[in-house]
Amino acid sequence: MKWDKLLKLAGIVIIVAAVAVLAVKPVFPDVKWLPFTKLIKQGLDLQGGVHVVLEAVDTPEAPVTPDRVKQAMAIIENRVNAYGVAEPLVQQQGDRRIIVELAGIKDPDEAVRNMIKTAYLEFKTEDGTTVLTGRQLKTAIEGKNPQSGVAEVNLEFEPDGAKIFAEVTAANVGKRIFIVLDDQVLQAPQVKEAIPNGKAQISPYESLEEAHNIAILLRSGALPVKVEVMEKRTVGPTLGADSLDKSIKAGIIGLSAVLIFMLVYYRLPGLVADFALIVYALIVLLIFAALHVTMTLPGVAGFLLSLGMAVDANVIIFERFREEMWAGKTLQSAIDAGFKRAFVAIFDSNVTTLIAAAVLYYFGTGPIKGFAVTLSIGILASMFTAITVTRYLLHLVAGSKLVRNLKMYGA
Amino acid sequence: MMLRDRKPFHFIRPRKIWYTLSILIIIPGIISLFIQGLNLGIDFKGGSLLDLKFNQPTAVEQVRGVLEEFGLEGASIQRSGETDFLVRTRELSEDENLNIIQSFDQKLGGVTVQRSERVGPVIGRELIRNALLALGAASVLIVVYVAWRFEFKQGIAAIIALLHDTLVVLGVFSIFQIEVDSSFVAAVLTIIGYSINDTIVIFDRIRENMLNRKKGENLEDIINNSLWQTLARSINTVLTVLIVLAALFLFGGATIHNMVLALLVGITSGAYSSIFNASPIWYDLKRMENRRKPMRARA
Numbered sequence: 001m002k003w004d005k006l007l008k009l010a011g012i013v014i015i016v017a018a019v020a021v022l023a024v025k026p027v028f029p030d031v032k033w034l035p036f037t038k039l040i041k042q043g044l045d046l047q048g049g050v051h052v053v054l055e056a057v058d059t060p061e062a063p064v065t066p067d068r069v070k071q072a073m074a075i076i077e078n079r080v081n082a083y084g085v086a087e088p089l090v091q092q093q094g095d096r097r098i099i100v101e102l103a104g105i106k107d108p109d110e111a112v113r114n115m116i117k118t119a120y121l122e123f124k125t126e127d128g129t130t131v132l133t134g135r136q137l138k139t140a141i142e143g144k145n146p147q148s149g150v151a152e153v154n155l156e157f158e159p160d161g162a163k164i165f166a167e168v169t170a171a172n173v174g175k176r177i178f179i180v181l182d183d184q185v186l187q188a189p190q191v192k193e194a195i196p197n198g199k200a201q202i203s204p205y206e207s208l209e210e211a212h213n214i215a216i217l218l219r220s221g222a223l224p225v226k227v228e229v230m231e232k233r234t235v236g237p238t239l240g241a242d243s244l245d246k247s248i249k250a251g252i253i254g255l256s257a258v259l260i261f262m263l264v265y266y267r268l269p270g271l272v273a274d275f276a277l278i279v280y281a282l283i284v285l286l287i288f289a290a291l292h293v294t295m296t297l298p299g300v301a302g303f304l305l306s307l308g309m310a311v312d313a314n315v316i317i318f319e320r321f322r323e324e325m326w327a328g329k330t331l332q333s334a335i336d337a338g339f340k341r342a343f344v345a346i347f348d349s350n351v352t353t354l355i356a357a358a359v360l361y362y363f364g365t366g367p368i369k370g371f372a373v374t375l376s377i378g379i380l381a382s383m384f385t386a387i388t389v390t391r392y393l394l395h396l397v398a399g400s401k402l403v404r405n406l407k408m409y410g411a
Numbered sequence: 412m413m414l415r416d417r418k419p420f421h422f423i424r425p426r427k428i429w430y431t432l433s434i435l436i437i438i439p440g441i442i443s444l445f446i447q448g449l450n451l452g453i454d455f456k457g458g459s460l461l462d463l464k465f466n467q468p469t470a471v472e473q474v475r476g477v478l479e480e481f482g483l484e485g486a487s488i489q490r491s492g493e494t495d496f497l498v499r500t501r502e503l504s505e506d507e508n509l510n511i512i513q514s515f516d517q518k519l520g521g522v523t524v525q526r527s528e529r530v531g532p533v534i535g536r537e538l539i540r541n542a543l544l545a546l547g548a549a550s551v552l553i554v555v556y557v558a559w560r561f562e563f564k565q566g567i568a569a570i571i572a573l574l575h576d577t578l579v580v581l582g583v584f585s586i587f588q589i590e591v592d593s594s595f596v597a598a599v600l601t602i603i604g605y606s607i608n609d610t611i612v613i614f615d616r617i618r619e620n621m622l623n624r625k626k627g628e629n630l631e632d633i634i635n636n637s638l639w640q641t642l643a644r645s646i647n648t649v650l651t652v653l654i655v656l657a658a659l660f661l662f663g664g665a666t667i668h669n670m671v672l673a674l675l676v677g678i679t680s681g682a683y684s685s686i687f688n689a690s691p692i693w694y695d696l697k698r699m700e701n702r703r704k705p706m707r708a709r710a
Binding site for chain 1: 508593596612616643650
């Protein structure tokens with residue numbers, strides 16, 4: 001027995017075991033990034049949430065224009081932010097579509113209804129009476145005051161609105177007027193004087209940009225175009241948690257069965273491969289955490305499938321290794337020859353699978369993209385572990401002369 | 412050594428039997444595809460789906476009763492467990508959706524919406540288009556890669572084997588009318604990825620054995636030997652993948668059930684086609700080439 005190699009082997013086993021524990025168990029509660037499996041983002045189907053694709057549609061009063069779609073997006077973003085969920089996604093797709101994703105929301109269906117409802121802009125006095133609504137507002141444009149250079153929003157009312165506005169401002173000099181959108185107070189400017197011509201300025205703003213955003217919300221208090229739901233997928237939080245539990249359970253059972261199979265069929269190399277497989281799983285989970293990969297249910301399936309792939313690389317190597325042993329090579333040279341010859345096969349076969357995964361990523365949406373990502377990361381990591389970790393370990397085991405019986409190597 | 416060299420059967424010589432077997436499996440599926448087609452889910456044809464969990468045991472008739480009040484006689488109601496239901500209807504507006512759920516909640520003693528999906532017909536058409544584009548793009552890219560690393564005819568043989576696997580899965584899903592959704596597309600592409608993987612490992616061995624070709628050794632036997640040499644790997648790999656899939660099928664969530672089923676069928680078919688179709692077809696393509704060459708020389 002060679003003690004130095006044996007010590008190395010023991011060291012590696014201890015390190016991997018430590019990393020494995022750190023990956024899943026909260027050993028150091030103070031360290032934010034541990035256990036790092038917690039950093040892997042869960043998709044909507046695992047933590048519950050809503051994915052909705054909205055499309056602006058033409059109506060006689062309001063045909064779809066790029067500007068209107070932009071406005072609608074700003075309004076929807078504003079409404080979505082009210083839910084206070086982490087990292088809401090509001091994204092334009094193509095000319096007319098808006099994709100919204102909200103994770104971990106309690107009543108996803110309600111959120112969707114809120115997104116597409118026609119918003120309501122109101123002007124209220126201090127005593128809470130609604131004096132004007134968005135319908136009576138003609139325009140709201142940001143600008144800079146020509147004298148002071150301060151950013152402001154210029155309002156202009158429709159004739160009937162202008163008349164009411166004149167009366168209201170006259171009656172409320174020194175008081176505030178509340179500008180309320182969807183029951184939220186947007187602005188509460190103070191009335192300096194009666195405004196008879198239906199034109200008013202709200203100021204000051206920090207920047208022209210801020211004024212611009214407010215102007216958008218004001219002039220488009222109601223959605224400027226009709227928005228329809230093209231696609232909606234909601235998952236309740238219980239179903240999501242249930243799916244996650246089940247996948248973890250299925251994963252543990254599947255992985256254990258594979259580990260046992262490898263051990264029984266390939267004996268000592270099988271044990272090495274099992275160890276490499278655990279290293280592989282840890283590497284993949286680390287990559288997921290580092291790249292902020294979003295884990296979806298199909299993504300879990302992709303990850304588990306890539307475990308099968310990782311086993312395959314080892315199987316190819318061991319079959320080659322056995323052949324070399326039968327051909328009468330020594331243990332160490334059989335390992336080297338086995339790896340060398342197996343590499344081409346592993347490389348070519350994995351590249352073709354990567355091609356399929358890349359196509360899936362390009363054409364897929366949502367969870368399917370997640371599946372493609374986990375499968376691809378898994379394939380790359382499996383190639384890496386099979387040709388580095390397994391090889392190094394196998395040499396170490398053989399070199400340590402811990403096991404001399406060639407039968408244990410499957411010969 | 413002698414013992415190992417005596418193979419129980421030849422892979423290439425009786426290839427007509429393997430082809431016949433494949434055709435026998437595929438033909439009922441193709442007939443079914445023409446007659447009853449696929450059971451397309453709302454992802455493809457548009458519609459609404461509600462995954463409901465009632466607070467108390469509920470009968471299908473009760474659920475149907477509520478749906479009929481909304482004129483949804485044609486809804487498909489699937490019960491899974493005492494309190495769990497999957498309801499599929501035509502596309503419902505958000506207001507209709509809300510009213511129906513409220514009605515369930517009041518009349519049937521409380522309900523939780525586990526999942527609610529709505530897909531417009533446009534999205535469904537786009538999905539079909541993208542699925543076909545993806546299948547086409549994957550096939551072309553794989554042929555190009557195989558042609559570059561191996562040879563063009565092997566690329567063609569590989570694609571025929573992939574077509575075989577796709578048809579087997581489509582056939583099984585058509586015959587048993589299992590619902591097909593967007594994850595089915597992912598499953599088919601993964602099957603293609605795995606099946607080509609198996610095929611490539613075998614082609615790799617053929618490529619290597621061709622380089623070390625002994626005098627007088629014919630192509631038929633080189634391929635046969637390569638297949639036997641890679642057989643243990645082919646079987647073990649499929650077994651490990653099937654183990655993982657079986658675990659997912661039995662213990663994984665219901666939402667990926669059909670996807671896993673497609674993978675189970677397809678990967679089994681992929682293992683068969685890689686061994687019994689891809690290489691024999693390549694052999695036949697090679698023979699056609701050799702037969703044609705002398706003709707050209709004469710002309």
